[in-house]
Amino acid sequence: MTVRRSTCFFAILAGLIPVVFALCLLTGSAGIPDLGTVTGHAILRMRLYRTLAALVVGSGLAASGTVLQALLRNPLAEPYVLGISSGGALGAATAILMGLGMVSVFAVPIAAFVGATLTLTLVYLLAGEQGIPSVHQLILSGVIVGAVVSSVLMFLISIAPTRGIHNIMWWMLGDLTVTSRPLLWAAMALTGTGLIVTWTLSQSFNAMTLGRDMAHHLGVRTGRTLLLGLAMATLMAAAAVSLAGIIGFVGLVVPHTVRRIIGPDHRRLIPGAALSGGLFLALCDTAARTIMAPRELPVGVMTALLGGPFFLAVLRRNRERGPLT
Amino acid sequence: MTAALALEGVTAGYNPGDPVLRSITLRLERGEMVGILGPNGAGKTTLFRLLTGLMQPIHGEVRIFGEPCRDLTAKRRAQLIGVAPQSIDGPIPFSVHELVAMSRSVWRAHPWQPSHTVRDHRAVERALALTDMSDLRHRPLDALSGGEKQRAIVAMAITREPPLLLLDEATSHLDMNHRLEIMQIVERLNREEGVTVLMISHDINLSADFCHRLLLLDHGALVADGTPSEVLRPELLQAVYHCDIAVSRDPQRGVITVNPARRLPTLPPETGARCHVIGGGGSAGELLRRLTLSGYRVSCGVLNRGDSDEVTATALDVDTVIEKPFSPVSAAAMESVRRMAQDCRLCIIPEVPFGTGNTANLRIAEDVCRRGGRVFIMEGIEHCDYTPDGEAKRRIQSLLDSGAKTWKHTATLLQQLAESDSQVETP
Numbered sequence: 001m002t003v004r005r006s007t008c009f010f011a012i013l014a015g016l017i018p019v020v021f022a023l024c025l026l027t028g029s030a031g032i033p034d035l036g037t038v039t040g041h042a043i044l045r046m047r048l049y050r051t052l053a054a055l056v057v058g059s060g061l062a063a064s065g066t067v068l069q070a071l072l073r074n075p076l077a078e079p080y081v082l083g084i085s086s087g088g089a090l091g092a093a094t095a096i097l098m099g100l101g102m103v104s105v106f107a108v109p110i111a112a113f114v115g116a117t118l119t120l121t122l123v124y125l126l127a128g129e130q131g132i133p134s135v136h137q138l139i140l141s142g143v144i145v146g147a148v149v150s151s152v153l154m155f156l157i158s159i160a161p162t163r164g165i166h167n168i169m170w171w172m173l174g175d176l177t178v179t180s181r182p183l184l185w186a187a188m189a190l191t192g193t194g195l196i197v198t199w200t201l202s203q204s205f206n207a208m209t210l211g212r213d214m215a216h217h218l219g220v221r222t223g224r225t226l227l228l229g230l231a232m233a234t235l236m237a238a239a240a241v242s243l244a245g246i247i248g249f250v251g252l253v254v255p256h257t258v259r260r261i262i263g264p265d266h267r268r269l270i271p272g273a274a275l276s277g278g279l280f281l282a283l284c285d286t287a288a289r290t291i292m293a294p295r296e297l298p299v300g301v302m303t304a305l306l307g308g309p310f311f312l313a314v315l316r317r318n319r320e321r322g323p324l325t
Numbered sequence: 326m327t328a329a330l331a332l333e334g335v336t337a338g339y340n341p342g343d344p345v346l347r348s349i350t351l352r353l354e355r356g357e358m359v360g361i362l363g364p365n366g367a368g369k370t371t372l373f374r375l376l377t378g379l380m381q382p383i384h385g386e387v388r389i390f391g392e393p394c395r396d397l398t399a400k401r402r403a404q405l406i407g408v409a410p411q412s413i414d415g416p417i418p419f420s421v422h423e424l425v426a427m428s429r430s431v432w433r434a435h436p437w438q439p440s441h442t443v444r445d446h447r448a449v450e451r452a453l454a455l456t457d458m459s460d461l462r463h464r465p466l467d468a469l470s471g472g473e474k475q476r477a478i479v480a481m482a483i484t485r486e487p488p489l490l491l492l493d494e495a496t497s498h499l500d501m502n503h504r505l506e507i508m509q510i511v512e513r514l515n516r517e518e519g520v521t522v523l524m525i526s527h528d529i530n531l532s533a534d535f536c537h538r539l540l541l542l543d544h545g546a547l548v549a550d551g552t553p554s555e556v557l558r559p560e561l562l563q564a565v566y567h568c569d570i571a572v573s574r575d576p577q578r579g580v581i582t583v584n585p586a587r588r589l590p591t592l593p594p595e596t597g598a599r600c601h602v603i604g605g606g607g608s609a610g611e612l613l614r615r616l617t618l619s620g621y622r623v624s625c626g627v628l629n630r631g632d633s634d635e636v637t638a639t640a641l642d643v644d645t646v647i648e649k650p651f652s653p654v655s656a657a658a659m660e661s662v663r664r665m666a667q668d669c670r671l672c673i674i675p676e677v678p679f680g681t682g683n684t685a686n687l688r689i690a691e692d693v694c695r696r697g698g699r700v701f702i703m704e705g706i707e708h709c710d711y712t713p714d715g716e717a718k719r720r721i722q723s724l725l726d727s728g729a730k731t732w733k734h735t736a737t738l739l740q741q742l743a744e745s746d747s748q749v750e751t752p
Contacts, residue, residue: 073416206427209415216379217410218481219403219431264417 006262006272013275020279024051024286028293049178054285054299055278056184057176057244058254060191060236062277063270065251066259067198067233070205070266071226072135078252079237082138082230083119083146085248088241090153091115093168097160105180108171109242116238119149124230135212138230174247174300176285187243194236195274201225201232202266209264247300249307250277257310327391329355329489329521330376335385337375338545344383345371346545355488358515358522360532362556363542364566369525372542373493376523377408389489403431407487409478409495418465421458421477425449428481452484455510457503471498479507483514490514492524496531504528508535529583533557541565557581569736598622599669601693603686604634608675615735616673617641619742624669626662627654627686653682662689670698673738678709679717687720690729699745700729701738 025047026032033040033047061079068077079085095111127133127141157165178184198205204225207215212222240247254277255269262268284302291297330353338344345368353359363369374380375387378394387394389405397405419427429445453459456476461469469477475498482490490511496504512535514520526532532539533553541549541556543565549556554574562570562583573582600621602609609625610633616623624644628635631650638645646662648654666672672693677683690700702721710717725731730745732738 070417075416203427203430206419206423209417209419210413210424211415213379214410214413216399217377217403217406217408218428219400221399259417263423264419265423 006268009258009262009272010275013272013279016279020282021051024054024282027286028289046178049181049184050176050285051282052188053176053178053184053243054282056188056191057240057247057278058250058281059274059278060187060194060240061247061251061281062254062258062273063191063195063198064233064236064240066255066266066270066273067205067229068251069255070209071229071233072139073209073211074135074139075256076252077139078248079233079240080246080248080251081146082123082142082234083149084116084234084237085241085246086146086149086153087119088112088116088238089168089172089246090149090156091118092171092241092245093153093156093160096167096171097156097164106183109183112245113238113242116241117234119145120230120234124227170298171245172300173298174245174303176244176281176299178243183243187239190239191236194232194239195270197232198229199267199270201229202270205229205266205270206264245300247281247303249303250281253303253307253310254280326355328352328388329357329390330523331388331391332375333386333388335375335382335387337371337380337382337385341383344545346375348385349545349547351540351547351550353521353523355521356515356519357538358512358536359524359538359540360536361523361525361540361542362527362529362532367542367565368545369542370493371545373491373525376491377406378402400431404485405487405489407482407485407490409475409482409490409492411494411497412471412474413466413478414474415466418467420463420465421469421480422449422453422462424466424477425452425458425480425484429484431485448484448486452480455483456480457506472500472503475499476503476507479510483510486518487520489521490523492522492526494526495524496526496528504531511535529557529562530581533581533583553581557583563736567736569740598671599624599666600671600673601625601666601669601689603672603674603677603690604628604638605632605683605686606678607633608677609634610637611735612673612675612738613637613641613643615739617643619739621671624662624665626665626689627658627683651682654685659685659688662686663692666692669693670696671742672698672700673732674700674702674706674721676703676706676709678711680711681713681716684712684717684720687717687724690724691720694724694727694729700724701732701741702729704731704733 025044028043028047030043033043035041035044064079065077068079068081069075089112091114092108092112094115095108100107100111123138123142123145124133126145127137157168160168204215204220207218207220208222208225215222215225237251255273258273258276259269262272281299281303284306285299288297288299288302330351332349332351335346335349336344337346349372361369361372371380375382378397381395389397389402394402426445426449429449432445453462456479458473458476458480461473464473466474475495479495492511496507499507508531511522515522524532524536536553538551539549539553539556540547541561548565549561557572559570559572562572566585568585571584575582598621600616600623602612602616602623602625604613604625605628613623613625613634614637625634625638626646627648628638628645629648629650629652635645635647644665646658646665648658666689670693672690674690694700702724706721707718730741732741
């Protein structure tokens, strides 16, 4: 039953890809581009990169959220729960305020990536006093480190000059404009690696949802799975953060929805969530670009506006049934 | 042939200075069906974690089919050992069928090998059918009752067709019928396919019924190892479980039944028999607790403030008279205790260390004795006399001479009390 349902689901997603591409390429503040002109070509190319960025970021965040929800055994887990977002934001803000953005277009994204990975490493080390940390310790230390990092970020914002604040805010709201193509390819490669590795671990993730002990009885190398899964989830989330800033709700909402449609088996769920996440973000971005054209809304506002109410509905449902139903 | 399971001088625990299991040596031959018994905290769970590789020994070695447990790969270990823990849960509601198929996947060479081979399919279906879960196959994990979960767990364990099956309280939530059914499945696997079974259970009778060999664990050591009739001896169980135990054998059916004799013979509430305990020095705590639970109206004294007996007595609302810390019993305190116990016809003396300060307390026992009441004195109390002139010993001897009885364990004392109560009532 689930198998047939998921076949349908993947067929629909595959059919949606050209539709979404067409929508993304043909709409925007400049309308349908005229391919006869150089400007038209340039606009089309910009929209194409932007769509690719949305696909990379959306799929990375959704896959990352899926993995974290399984490993942390927590329906509220998302890519940013372990302090990844605040770490990335702090890295980016530091780079912006130091004026590194003027030196190279790579400076801010790399700083964000470093900030995100360093934060997770810190969270991991703090959580595991001896050996491999428990899930609860991870969540707890993630929340605490995230709070500390956020307050440092607030401090930076409070002393920043106006122009810097604008840059930081825009960055924290999320923006899919591709400032440099190599950055897009790098994020794509990292996200691709993360997707492949997590997909090969999907059986182990299935077992890990039953708890470390039970997964151990089922022949899973639990310590390795936890470490590798966390590392890959961070890699994907950090790649997304460095490419597009902080975009919330995709990593939380997409896995939940897809799980409800095609079931909890991660062998199907990881590709399903990744694909849906990418398409969802591409659509959100298109909406953000067109709804108030020629003004452009931050895409983070779009995902939150769509994701927020949905998330509340999931919570309500959880109260009536079990979590993650 | 190598043993299915061998432990060689294994010490294990969470703290190397204070291990839970101490140098356990044990061998399970292939095809055995063995039960592990023991009270809470005896080390059963630690043993289970050790055998499943969740924990490594501090000293010694665990071998599974000759291979050191430490060297087994996770997958190989899962192929060799089917584990059925007490319960499972998770935030993601996999269906019963998905769970059982997931467990079967340990035989797959790599994650992408298709899971629909004929053999896999048959093993999954068989496990579902044997555990009576076929009809519930699409039920998600969070919609299962405790017993259904346990049947799903057993299905997960047996679908792997492991040569060794470890059950940890795997039938504790099951109703009578399903408990027997699961045990019969396990027994059948043991008999027909030579699966070695090791089960931990608090259900002594179930273990005695199905296991050919029982191991009794206490304080991290093996205290008995043998057939059910060798291990289930009342005196052994009594020493391990600290309660009175009746073992009955039905020679016709060959069944041994173990029942805790009602641990605390309780009195009907309206009788409220009075009982005075001469406590002190931390000797009376357990006695006060048991007597109160049994329904006696207990008094105790004279106690010194800060003594652990005083703490227990206050917590249990026992009538007491309290003297200053480390002070001798004053005449005034003695007078109030005597008034408190004036209509009491039962006095119990635990192993109180007597010195010049507290021998006065024996007055109550002497009063009770004079009134024709019953006095019970703990055996070995003569070693607790620290008075320079042996006054306590002398007075206790005279109590014994005038008909006081002795007692040994709290459990047996309650039995003695219940018996003498009925004697008192019958005439």
